[in-house]
Amino acid sequence: MNRALKLVGRRAVSSIPVLLIVVVGTFFLLELASGDAVDAYLVSLGGGDAELARSLRESYGLDRSPLHRLWLYTSSLARLDLGWSVAFNRPILDLILERLPNTLWLMGSATAMAFALGTLLGILAGARPGSAADRVLSIGSLALYAVPSFWLGLVLSLIFAVQLRWFPTAGIETIASGKTGLDRALDISRHLVLPVCALGFIYLALFLRMMRAGMAEVWRQDFVLAARAKGLARSRIVLSHVARNALLPLVTMLGLQAATMLGGSVVIESVFAIPGFGRLAHEAVAARDAPLLMGIIVSSAVLVVLVNLLVDLAYAALDPRVGAGEPAS
Amino acid sequence: MTSLLAELRGLSVSYPTAGRTAFALREVHLDIAMGERLAIIGESGSGKTTLALALASILPPQARLAGRIDWPGLARAPVAGRDVGFVFQDPGSSLNPVMRIGEQVAEGARRHLGLGRSAGLERALSLLQRVRIPDPEAALRGYPHQFSGGQRQRIAIACAIAARPRLLIADEPTSALDMVVQAEIVRLLDGLVREEGMTLVFITHDIGLASGFADRIAVFRDGALVEAGATREILAKPAQAYTRSLIAAHIDFASPRLIEPA
């Protein structure tokens, strides 16, 4: 485990400059927007006095040079101060931390569903390349891969929520139901089924296709022939030798897709009215609250970095070659 | 003559490639005697590996096989792993990189000898000792990348003999290794075959290496058997010009033998 931790430590350190670039980038976007931020705020108050305008400009540093503002922005971020949301009249960090758990549940479940089903079906397809199962699954997954997630969400809710009434149409839980413990957990999972499917199916298709392609690759390797020469059962060859090795690139993909999936949750949370991080982004756009939007971008970058560190740990656990120095014996 | 393990009768193998079929083996008649050490030699592309895969019944699915292989030495059709063990050329790629050595060595034994998990690992431990892996206890828990090329090939040999097969096929087991390690591997194979009473089919480019310890030599060219016979006779009076050219090209009498003939 030591070697994995060392690796993750290295990765964490190397992501600091990358995060700084993100901060600088969002600062420029903010500069583009913030010229009118004070005005927009004053308008929202129904026009304010000059004194308020001056103090606001001061707090945004609008009376200083851009470089100075960048310094102010970066140092307050470093103190975990993401600023104040004009639209919600609350600290941005509080808003984000309040919304984040819902999104983490949504993304976590979608990832788990997509990864589990995707690898399983991918193994089914890749176990016998060219078989009927393989053809059906590869065409089906390609079709699924082409479906826009927000539209899929609408169609699913039309069928399963509106017509069949199996699942609720919106929200993360029944409002003011007073449910606690297991009841509440069940309630939340019932609410999450459709959004998880809508968000996760495209990744299911992706993982299926990667697994299938990866297995086709591994079937050609010598050690698979060696496994056949040992006379092992076909299921063992497929699972322990072929699938086990083909799984590794999927784990890497898990990290690469974290950012895309976080973006996807913006639309899905809007479709299903889930009060999460992504919906907050949409609300920030609707309220023209640029500082909130930039806070969301910076924190999503941090989140993606953290997910990638977790993925690195998982990868190191699955691949003994990671971080190996000299031969042990 | 001793009893026969296998008889190849008119064995042909072809791989369908882009329209026409290319024969990798053509009408091969060859006997393999019980307990003998048979060397198969021939240049690259002469069909040696194809012959080995056919014997182990692990040809790729698209290969077409004609003719017969009879196994008078076995009561039944041979089972890969159980009756025939196989050692591949490159130990760098013939071991699963993400599976523990112990599990890789044990899995054949567990499958064919009906061993449980811990009995399988015990068998793996004794096999690793047999092939002289240093600190076999620790090696059980190791992974292939932690071993040198020669050690990996020893591990691959342990995998191949795990279920006590009657026939061990080694397909150029030393050509990916350097000279010193080659000699160790050949010595190891020679010893194991002797102690276990296994039959060995040893495939090589190198007639010098083959003549060192094989009882018989079979020479292949372009998928056909050129000639087969006792090592001494083949070396002393080869019937075919092709064999003569191989001997002339390969045997360098000044170089020491890798192992002494028994």
Add this chain to the structure above:
Amino acid sequence: MSFLARFLRSPEGVAGLLLLACLLAMALLAPVLFPRDPLSIVGRPLIPPFADWSLPLGTDRLGRDVLAGLMHGARTSLLVGISAAVVALAAGAVIGTLAGFAAGWLDEALMRVVDAFQIVPPFLLALAFVSVVGASLPVIVLAIALGAWTGAARLARAEVLSIRERDYVAAARVIGMHPLEIAFKEVLPNALPPVLALTSVIVAGAVLTEAALSFLGLGDPNTVTWGSMIAEGRNVLRTAPFLSIVPGLGLVLTVLGVYLLGEGLVEALARKRRRQ
């Protein structure tokens, strides 16, 4: 065998080509068949499909012609998808080539920028960019390209790193060509084919991103898009689900067509390589 003949032997490629040909025809014919602004009101609201033959697919909640919207929407989708892919591929290829060829600190800096773009959710970036700069087609194209160029840049850099060591590059150095000239005249053209193989994925992603942006109301308000039609139809999802479902099918077919065509091309190229 010609490339076309090889391509035509792949059923996926042919299916993709046919799909995209139909969509392209829709997009090109839209202004001819429906010269009127598709956002204008032409009749009663919510006329069901196939009820009135002058409005074959009926009207939406505001009384706008659905068929006209679909055809003009195909125009927007293809236009945005292809333009965003061109911008992303061009930017990625140029930046990747620079990084690979410059090596040293410039390479390091450019690659950290690529990393930074990869840890920001591309859809959030597009959302932020459009909302700050203001929605119009060029801005949307740029916003989508911002999240899509990094793959091309990485690939171009990797290709350049392997190409720059080859003989003809050394020869160009010997005859005293300027490094930038070598990078863009000798190296880039050879690094391009694998980068171009990303086209189908980028176009498909761009079409989907554009649809999602306009679904959230961040599209160009003066053009019809499939995403905005879906959002509009959502208001009457229970009574007239047709209005959201049909434009979504348009999206599915477009993206599927792009993927299938891409697979067909890759397969045809692979066959060519096997021959050689």
